Amino acid sequence: MTWIDIPANSPFGPGNLPLGIFRAGDEDPRVGAAIGDQIIDLAPVAHQRDDSQVFAQPSLNAFLALGRPAWQATREWLLDLVRNDDNRSDIEPYLIPQSAVTMLLPFEVADYVDFYASEHHASNVGRLFRPDAEPLLPNWKHLPVGYHGRAGTVVASGTEIVRPSGQRKAPADDAPTYGPTQRLDIEVELGYVVGSPSTLGSRVAVEDFKDHVYGVVLVNDWSARDIQAWEYVPLGPFLGKSFATSISPWVVSLDALEATKVPLPPQEPAVLPYLASDELTNFDITFEVRWNGQLVSTPPYKEMYWSAAQMLAHLSVNGASVRTGDLFASGTVSGAEKNQRGSFLELSWGGREPITVNGEERTFLQDGDEVTITASATTPDGTKIGLGEVTGRILPAN
Amino acid sequence: MTWIDIPANSPFGPGNLPLGIFRAGDEDPRVGAAIGDQIIDLAPVAHQRDDSQVFAQPSLNAFLALGRPAWQATREWLLDLVRNDDNRSDIEPYLIPQSAVTMLLPFEVADYVDFYASEHHASNVGRLFRPDAEPLLPNWKHLPVGYHGRAGTVVASGTEIVRPSGQRKAPADDAPTYGPTQRLDIEVELGYVVGSPSTLGSRVAVEDFKDHVYGVVLVNDWSARDIQAWEYVPLGPFLGKSFATSISPWVVSLDALEATKVPLPPQEPAVLPYLASDELTNFDITFEVRWNGQLVSTPPYKEMYWSAAQMLAHLSVNGASVRTGDLFASGTVSGAEKNQRGSFLELSWGGREPITVNGEERTFLQDGDEVTITASATTPDGTKIGLGEVTGRILPAN
Numbered sequence: 001m002t003w004i005d006i007p008a009n010s011p012f013g014p015g016n017l018p019l020g021i022f023r024a025g026d027e028d029p030r031v032g033a034a035i036g037d038q039i040i041d042l043a044p045v046a047h048q049r050d051d052s053q054v055f056a057q058p059s060l061n062a063f064l065a066l067g068r069p070a071w072q073a074t075r076e077w078l079l080d081l082v083r084n085d086d087n088r089s090d091i092e093p094y095l096i097p098q099s100a101v102t103m104l105l106p107f108e109v110a111d112y113v114d115f116y117a118s119e120h121h122a123s124n125v126g127r128l129f130r131p132d133a134e135p136l137l138p139n140w141k142h143l144p145v146g147y148h149g150r151a152g153t154v155v156a157s158g159t160e161i162v163r164p165s166g167q168r169k170a171p172a173d174d175a176p177t178y179g180p181t182q183r184l185d186i187e188v189e190l191g192y193v194v195g196s197p198s199t200l201g202s203r204v205a206v207e208d209f210k211d212h213v214y215g216v217v218l219v220n221d222w223s224a225r226d227i228q229a230w231e232y233v234p235l236g237p238f239l240g241k242s243f244a245t246s247i248s249p250w251v252v253s254l255d256a257l258e259a260t261k262v263p264l265p266p267q268e269p270a271v272l273p274y275l276a277s278d279e280l281t282n283f284d285i286t287f288e289v290r291w292n293g294q295l296v297s298t299p300p301y302k303e304m305y306w307s308a309a310q311m312l313a314h315l316s317v318n319g320a321s322v323r324t325g326d327l328f329a330s331g332t333v334s335g336a337e338k339n340q341r342g343s344f345l346e347l348s349w350g351g352r353e354p355i356t357v358n359g360e361e362r363t364f365l366q367d368g369d370e371v372t373i374t375a376s377a378t379t380p381d382g383t384k385i386g387l388g389e390v391t392g393r394i395l396p397a398n
Numbered sequence: 399m400t401w402i403d404i405p406a407n408s409p410f411g412p413g414n415l416p417l418g419i420f421r422a423g424d425e426d427p428r429v430g431a432a433i434g435d436q437i438i439d440l441a442p443v444a445h446q447r448d449d450s451q452v453f454a455q456p457s458l459n460a461f462l463a464l465g466r467p468a469w470q471a472t473r474e475w476l477l478d479l480v481r482n483d484d485n486r487s488d489i490e491p492y493l494i495p496q497s498a499v500t501m502l503l504p505f506e507v508a509d510y511v512d513f514y515a516s517e518h519h520a521s522n523v524g525r526l527f528r529p530d531a532e533p534l535l536p537n538w539k540h541l542p543v544g545y546h547g548r549a550g551t552v553v554a555s556g557t558e559i560v561r562p563s564g565q566r567k568a569p570a571d572d573a574p575t576y577g578p579t580q581r582l583d584i585e586v587e588l589g590y591v592v593g594s595p596s597t598l599g600s601r602v603a604v605e606d607f608k609d610h611v612y613g614v615v616l617v618n619d620w621s622a623r624d625i626q627a628w629e630y631v632p633l634g635p636f637l638g639k640s641f642a643t644s645i646s647p648w649v650v651s652l653d654a655l656e657a658t659k660v661p662l663p664p665q666e667p668a669v670l671p672y673l674a675s676d677e678l679t680n681f682d683i684t685f686e687v688r689w690n691g692q693l694v695s696t697p698p699y700k701e702m703y704w705s706a707a708q709m710l711a712h713l714s715v716n717g718a719s720v721r722t723g724d725l726f727a728s729g730t731v732s733g734a735e736k737n738q739r740g741s742f743l744e745l746s747w748g749g750r751e752p753i754t755v756n757g758e759e760r761t762f763l764q765d766g767d768e769v770t771i772t773a774s775a776t777t778p779d780g781t782k783i784g785l786g787e788v789t790g791r792i793l794p795a796n
Contacts, residue, residue, distance in 0.1 A: 166716045
């Protein structure tokens with residue numbers, strides 16, 4: 001199916017071809033496509049194409065702005081490059097081992113929105129943060145709850161995370177204190193990358209999702225639960241989240257994931273018409289969360305309550321425009337089972353049920369800990385579409 | 399004090415010299431300084447200066463990124479241009495009437511944060527949204543509550559505002575309905591414009607405020623109260639705010655406002671050390687809010703509970719970095735008196751106490767309504783430092 005050697009079980013087979021930004025030595029950062037454990041250096045390979053300049057950029061934004069017809073044409077071109085043996089001699093000089101480069105942030109993030117679309121996660125957090133009330137608030141099944149996060153602190157996978165400090169107040173304390181968070185956590189999410197902008201004052205219909213969204217990245221939305229719990233009323237999370245959000249380096253296109261779509265779980269009560277569609281889907285993506293190398297959770301994306309197309313339709317229903325480089329994330333992905341929870345808050349049940357990591361009891365993150373999230377989907381014919389990984393290690397507070 | 403004719407009571411006297419982006423006819427947008435009712439076209443005037451290129455840009459971001467020593471040097475240069483009669487023949491050819499140009503968004507907004515720093519406003523909103531509870535939540539006097547807004551929908555003054563649609567649910571209703579907001583409102587705010595970035599993982603001390611913040615703009619944070627009330631638990635305002643935020647075209651420097659500083663009202667209980675300083679101040683700025691031309695409110699900035707330096711120190715205390723073009727706003731400015739309230743939610747007490755506008759009873763905004771906010775401060779020697787205006791008219795829902 002391709003003339004390129006691809007290691008067994010690689011996330012990046014010949015049907016995937018995700019795009020990212022790499023830096024090789026002192027050369028200018030530019031666009032590459034991942035295949036197996038190599039990168040196709042697209043700027044020189046594309047030099048005879050009209051759109052070749054978009055691949056010589058230090059971010060994917062110029063490519064993303066081209067829009068869906070160009071995304072599709074690029075995918076067809078890339079598929080032919082790797083499938084057709086006639087291209088071998090032309091392309092082989094431009095294959096670079098992934099191990100020889102540094103992967104950078106794949107795009108400049110415009111606005112970053114974080115949703116809250118897993119019923120299991122929202123229910124768990126409701127039980128933990130508001131133990132005396134219904135776990136789901138009254139609006140939760142009527143609209144995909146979301147809020148804006150900090151775009152300027154979205155960082156590339158591998159960026160070390162300095163333990164944040166801030167105000168915390170336990171219920172038993174009289175007053176807040178200042179210091180490093182004692183409840184540093186992760187959130188396993190899928191992030192959607194907007195390519196084509198919309199117009200201020202108009203909305204994006206559920207059906208038009210693929211005209212605006214190019215693809216997905218893995219997201220780890222690091223969270224400081226003690227800071228968040230004290231600050232979040234009435235205007236929502238702020239410093240408990242804004243210190244860092246890590247994303248994976250490879251943007252996997254919606255077209256590559258097309259065959260992994262599965263129907264959305266039933267929505268009851270019925271949603272309002274602007275959120276309704278006969279074709280609401282999730283991707284059959286399974287995440288793997290490794291804490292210092294040990295697999296601790298396998299959140300399933302197919303159980304998410306709200307589809308990404310509904311998230312975008314809701315985000316824009318008030319006329320808010322989207323821009324090239326907008327990132328909106330699903331919110332923490334948690335499944336029904338304990339070993340499918342996408343945050344340590346849930347896995348350790350608020351810190352009350354430690355889990356064993358390499359023989360040590362853990363609740364929240366300690367300095368030096370490393371978390372790596374990988375994910376992949378499998379098509380009905382058995383083809384694996386991997387999303388790569390997002391990883392980060394905790395540094396002590398400054 | 400200047401060789402330029404300045405109309406009586408102009409907001410833009412020779413000590414102000416705010417910067418903005420103007421477009422004259424078909425020419426490329428570029429940087430101008432306001433003086434009286436004219437603009438100094440800075441790109442040609444600065445052509446012999448090292449930093450002249452920053453004035454030929456379509457946004458202030460390149461200038462803002464130069465940092466405080468360059469901001470101060472530019473101010474000294476501009477003050478000399480307008481004060482020293484020797485410059486008259488060199489500069490006069492580059493004076494353009496403000497009436498002959500279009501003012502654009504003055505800078506590309508990176509991240510937008512909205513605070514909630516007026517005790518009068520937070521108390522009023524608490525009484526209206528949570529009538530059965532204490533108006534101020536327990537965290538309010540310990541930290542400047544804030545949240546992220548949508549940077550991509552910050553628009554230039556004069557941009558028409560399409561009435562947003564979305565989900566609303568009155569307490570008596572069984573389920574939410576979809577439609578145009580019935581409670582379209584304003585929020586009168588002061589916005590702070592970041593020039594110099596900070597480093598991820600480190601914080602900006604209260605004392606370092608002026609190293610990072612260049613100046614201020616007027617902000618009207620349009621709000622749909624019915625959408626907001628239904629959506630805002632537990633993650634805060636989202637679509638109730640994200641459809642549009644209007645800002646004034648002229649960025650007034652902190653240095654121009656220096657002489658208008660007044661001590662901050664007392665803070666009790668004492669704040670944590672990272673928010674403390676012996677020199678906490680507000681600006682003695684008074685806003686004027688005109689609804690279809692009629693003056694309806696005069697919010698006083700000097701009564702704000704939290705200082706802007708505390709807002710920035712808090713925003714970054716967790717290590718979140720700031721970038722050139724970040725905008726953080728004060729939150730609604732409301733004074734103690736009814737005619738000093740900075741939102742129609744408060745002025746009409748949740749819609750229950752209509753106010754008379756040009757002989758008509760009003761609570762929230764109707765299609766075709768126009769709101770114009772102006773503001774100015776006065777120095778102890780009687781010099782007026784104006785902020786110009788931010789205006790917008792409501793278009794019917796799409």
